Amino acid sequence: MSTDALWDFGRGSGVVALVLVTVSVVLGILTRRGEPVAGLPRFAVTEVHRNASLLSVVFLALHVGLLLFDRYAQLRIFDLVVPFAGDYRPFWQGLGTVALDLLVALVVTSLLRQRLGRRTWRAVHWLAYAMWPVAVAHSLGTGTDAFSAWFLAIAAVCVAAVLGAAGWRFTRKELVS
Template identity: 55%
Template sequence: METSLWVLGRGTGVVALVLLTVSLCLGIAVRSRRTFADLPRYGVTALHRTAGLTGTGLIAVHVLTLLLDPQAGLHVVDLVVPFAGSYRPFWLGLGTLALELVALVSISGLLRKRFGERAFRAAHLTSYALWPIALGHSLGTGTDVGTLWLNGIAGACLVAVVGAVWWRLGAEFGKPAVRPGATGTDRTVTTR
């Protein structure tokens, strides 16, 4: 049973990282006001929310299984107080910070109308800090640190996020796309 808890805990953590990556990239895509893969903006928004909430659910399973696993040595205080753990305290502390930030982002997203647009946006901007903290946690703790498969997944996630953020910071972000065959002065919005 203990091995099953550890495998489930580690696996859900890795899949949660992938889903947080997808959610962050789709959040940037939503902000661009463009359609993607023939999906209208509301479809991209729905995928963004689904990936984020599913990732959050997997983080809950990740934390719960490792809390129940006696081999992991995780304590309730480790979930609340960053850098207080006995096992790789820095890397575990990053996980605690990521957990707190994902809670903030998720709650602000679910209660967006009650938070107000300004507070929602401010809370959601913490995703840009959440993601690298979560990546650092995944690369610094656990028995899979340094394995080819984990490094490959983390590398693919890194490339996706860096590419999305690069696009987000670019001069063309948020501008209407040019229709194929149109001149540079003939722009149309590709939203539906």
């Protein structure tokens, strides 16, 4: 695979991962309200949430893996574990590392959910609400397409979707009265 192809697929998989993480966060927010979403039963929305989450992990692994082998990105394995140590835009790349580390914590605790118990799993799962804006900031700060019209439109839709879901979630009657 050529260097340009690695770079292009690495960038593209990052965009897809961001969209899928957004879908997962939105569905996670919506299922917490306890009401049907778009007429679908809660279990169906939960399944789509899980599948979007799993797919986001796959595309994030592609994003990171492809950029590890790309000469332009010059990622090192060390950069994937230690935030803000990278050579290329260290702050923005470091945010990506933080988001990756948080996502790994979410995946590991989800795999161990039965052993951890619901309360512990839920406490760790709240990290998704920290991981998502960090991932968005990473994509806007380090992405070479960050200021292109198409990417800004995708980022705006992602932000609007999460804010809209959060607004809908917090309009519960118990919270209003």
